Amino acid sequence: MTSPRTARIESLEHEGRGVTHVDGKTIFVDGALTGEVVEYASYRKKPSYELAQTVKVIEASSQRVTPRCRWFGICGGCSMQHLDAPAQAAVKQRVLEDALWHIARVRAEALFPAIHGSPWGYRFRARVSVRLVPKKGGVLVGFHERRSSYVADMTSCEVLPHHVSVLLPRLRELVSAMSRPDRMPQIEVALGDASTALVLRHLEALTDADYTLMREFAAQYGVDWWLQAAGPDSVVPLEAASAGRLWYALPEFGIRMGFRPTEFTQVNFGINRMLIRRAMMLLDPVPGERVADMFCGLGNFTLPIARLGADVVGVEGSRALTARAEENARENGLAERTEFRVANLFEMTSEQLRALGRLDKMLIDPPREGAIELVKSFDEQAPSRIVYVSCNPATLARDAAVLVHEKGYVLRGAGIANMFPQTSHVESIALFER
Numbered sequence: 001m002t003s004p005r006t007a008r009i010e011s012l013e014h015e016g017r018g019v020t021h022v023d024g025k026t027i028f029v030d031g032a033l034t035g036e037v038v039e040y041a042s043y044r045k046k047p048s049y050e051l052a053q054t055v056k057v058i059e060a061s062s063q064r065v066t067p068r069c070r071w072f073g074i075c076g077g078c079s080m081q082h083l084d085a086p087a088q089a090a091v092k093q094r095v096l097e098d099a100l101w102h103i104a105r106v107r108a109e110a111l112f113p114a115i116h117g118s119p120w121g122y123r124f125r126a127r128v129s130v131r132l133v134p135k136k137g138g139v140l141v142g143f144h145e146r147r148s149s150y151v152a153d154m155t156s157c158e159v160l161p162h163h164v165s166v167l168l169p170r171l172r173e174l175v176s177a178m179s180r181p182d183r184m185p186q187i188e189v190a191l192g193d194a195s196t197a198l199v200l201r202h203l204e205a206l207t208d209a210d211y212t213l214m215r216e217f218a219a220q221y222g223v224d225w226w227l228q229a230a231g232p233d234s235v236v237p238l239e240a241a242s243a244g245r246l247w248y249a250l251p252e253f254g255i256r257m258g259f260r261p262t263e264f265t266q267v268n269f270g271i272n273r274m275l276i277r278r279a280m281m282l283l284d285p286v287p288g289e290r291v292a293d294m295f296c297g298l299g300n301f302t303l304p305i306a307r308l309g310a311d312v313v314g315v316e317g318s319r320a321l322t323a324r325a326e327e328n329a330r331e332n333g334l335a336e337r338t339e340f341r342v343a344n345l346f347e348m349t350s351e352q353l354r355a356l357g358r359l360d361k362m363l364i365d366p367p368r369e370g371a372i373e374l375v376k377s378f379d380e381q382a383p384s385r386i387v388y389v390s391c392n393p394a395t396l397a398r399d400a401a402v403l404v405h406e407k408g409y410v411l412r413g414a415g416i417a418n419m420f421p422q423t424s425h426v427e428s429i430a431l432f433e434r
Contacts, residue, residue: 001041001042001043001053002041002042002043002045003041004039004040004041004055004056005022005039005040005041006037006038006039006040006058007020007022007027007029007037007038007040008020008035008036008037008059009029009032009033009034009035009036009037009038010034011034012033012034012091013028014095014098014099014393014424014426015028015079015424016079016080016083016091016423016424017029017030017032017079018030018031018032018033018034018036018038018054020032025048025049025050026048026049026050027040027042027049027050027052028049028050028051028052029052029053029054030051030052030053030054030079030146031053031054031073031082032054032057033060033061033063033064033082033083034061035059035061036057036058036059036060036061036064037057037058037059038054038055038056038057038058039054039055039056039058040052040053040054040055041053041055043147063083063084063087064082064083064084065081065082065083065084066082067081067082068081068120068158069081069156069157069158069159070156071142071152071154071157073146074145074146074152075142075143075144075145075146075152075154075157076143076144076145076146076147076148076152077143077157077159077423078159078422078423079422079423079424080422080423080424081158081422085116085119085418085421088119088418088421088422089114089116089416089418090114092114092416092418092424092426093111093114093415093416095393095426096393096396096414096415096416096426096428097111097414099393099394099396099397100393100396100397100400100411100414102397103394103397103398103401104397104398104400104401104404104405105401105405106397106400106401106404106405106411107411108411108412108413108414108430109410109411109412109413110412110413111413111414111415112278112413112414112415112429113415114415114416114417114418115271115274115275115278115415115416115417115418115429116271116417116418116421117268117270117271117274117418117421118270118421119418119421119422120158120159120421120422121158121159121160121161121162121165122159122161122267122268122270122271122421123157123159123160123161123267123268123420124161124190124191124265124267124268124269125188125189125190125191125265125266125267126143126157126160126164126188126189126267127186127187127188127189128141128142128143128168128171128186128187128188128189129141129142129143129144129151129185129186130151130171130175130181130184130185130186130187131150131151131185132181132182133151136153138172138176138181139172139175139176139181140152140153140154140172141154141168141169141171141172141175141187142154142157142168143157154168155168155169155172156168158422159421159422160189161191163196163222164189164191164196167221167223170217170221171187171198174213174214174217177213178206178207178209178210178213179204179206179207179209179210180202180203180204183202183203183204184200184201184202184203185201185203186201187199187200187201188201188228188261188262190246190259190261190262190265192245192246192247192248192259193247193248193249193269194245194247195223195224195242195245195246196222196223196224197223197224197225197226197242197245197246197261198223198224198225198226199225199226199227199228199235199261199262200214200225200226200227200228201228202227202228202229205229206227211238214238215238215239218238218239224237224238224239224242224245224246225237225238225239225242226238226242226261228262232262233320235260235261235262244258246258246259246260246261247259248265248269248272250273250276250303250304251273252273252276252277252304253276253303253304253307253308254307254332255303255304255307255328255332256331256332257298257299257300257303257328258298258324258327258328258331259298259324260324263297263298263320263321263324264297264298264321265297265298265300266300266419267419267420268419268420271417271418271419271427272300272419274417275389275417275419275427275429276300276301276304278417278429279301279304279363279387279389279429280304280305280308282387282413282429282431283305283361283363283385283387284361284385285305285308285309285310285312285361286308286309286310287309287310288309288310289310289311289360289361290310290311290312290313290357290358290359290360291305291310291311291312291313291359291360291361291362291363291383292312292313292314292315292356292359292361292362292363292383293305293312293313293314293315293362293363293365294315294345294362294363294364294365294366294371294374295315295316295317295345295364295365295366295367295371296314296315296316296321296322296325296340296365297316297318297321297325297365298321298324298325298328299314299324299325299328299329299338299340300365301363301365301389302314302325302329302338302340303328303329303332303334303338305363306329306334306337306338307332307334309337310337310360310361311337311338312337312338312339313338313339313340313341313356313357313359314338314339314340314341315340315341315342315343315345315356316340316341316342316343317342317343317344317345317346318342319342322340322341322342325338325340326338326340341356345366345371345373345374346369346373347373348373348374348376348377349373349377350377350378350379352377353374353377353378353379353382354379354381358381359381359382359383360383360384360385361383361384361385361386361387362382362383362385362386362387363386363387363388363389364386364387364388364389365388365389366390366395367391368391368392368395369392369395370390370392370395370396370398370399371388371395371399372395372398372399372402375399375402375403375407376402376406378403378407382407384433384434385431385432385433386403386409386431386432386433387429387430387431387432388400388429388430388431388432389427389428389429390427390428390429390430391419391425391426391427392426393426393428396428396430400430400432403432404432407434408434409432409433409434410432410433410434411430411431411432412431412432412433413430413431414428414429414430414431415428415429416428417429
């Protein structure tokens with residue numbers, strides 16, 4: 001760290017850091033907010049910029065709040081707990097608008113109201129690290145420290161549901177009592193509406209005594225244990241009865257979605273429901289239409305589209321997720337309105353897109369890499385309306401540039417969904433038409 005210097009913060013950037021300029025260099029300051037005067041110390045210097053940490057807040061922003069988590073600033077999981085929740089949503093909306101303009105030279109005709117919910121206890125999926133560190137008293141269970149591979153010494157987490165947060169010290173005790181605590185690097189948490197699954201990654205075979213300890217823990221705290229000896233496909237339940245307990249409901253559409261603990265689901269079920277409602281309003285699927293759901297996963301958007309009466313083709317690169325989507329469609333009585341195909345959407349061509357048949361509308365929900373090859377594949381037969389759900393404003397903007405400047409679409413509207421409160425992660429939804 002350098003000696004502290006003083007500066008006024010001009011803005012926040014996309015990762016939630018304060019931005020100022022000193023002697024012609026851009027300084028990114030962790031823990032600082034727009035308009036504040038802070039003392040900062042740089043921990044990394046480059047020719048054109050520096051990365052710094054707030055040492056002292058001299059003039060505080062009216063939007064500054066006291067972080068709720070005692071490990072804020074140590075744990076790397078959250079970066080915005082010092083900013084009040086409404087301001088977090090406003091910052092993320094600005095990040096989205098800036099990306100669309102600076103990357104794509106596109107402005108939305110309308111800005112959708114931000115989708116937001118509870119800022120705490122929302123995280124229904126998490127992966128916590130487990131590390132045996134004798135110098136720190138034994139086993140640590142928590143998230144990685146900020147800018148470090150070390151595991152934060154945590155006994156609670158404010159963004160996890162309370163009944164999971166309080167398990168962190170109990171999990172530390174459990175792993176400490178097992179045969180090889182040094183060979184159990186992580187525990188994955190996956191919650192459904194009616195159950196809590198814990199997936200133990202173990203690099204050595206477990207003993208009968210280990211199984212006994214895990215069963216006692218499950219009985220005491222009401223969780224289901226799953227075991228992962230290798231990759232995600234190796235995951236099996238400790239007890240066979242646990243296999244069908246993970247599901248979440250979409251009550252507005254009369255749908256129940258089953259899933260395995262390692263299959264992708266949104267981390268925030270409340271925001272997911274509101275995001276689906278917004279997507280269905282924008283897409284407006286009706287009987288007689290044929291709609292594509294690209295990167296459909298286990299059918300999170302596919303089944304609501306079908307429930308509204310349209311025929312849907314869901315396309316997904318994972319054969320296992322496609323099988324799960326088909327199962328969910330059957331279980332919800334929607335098999336006749338849905339079909340699912342396995343395809344690598346990162347290598348989509350115009351010929352492959354046309355092979356899907358007539359498509360009146362399309363929903364796209366890609367991972368962070370975006371959907372550049374898919375949007376490049378659009379021709380005159382492409383859908384007239386596209387709803388794009390994004391978890392990365394930069395790749396959304398890149399794809400929007402192709403849609404607007406090359407494919408003839410208009411960006412009718414865009415807005416954020418605060419899927420990850422207290423973090424800088426920006427989830428968004430956009431409507432394109434031509």
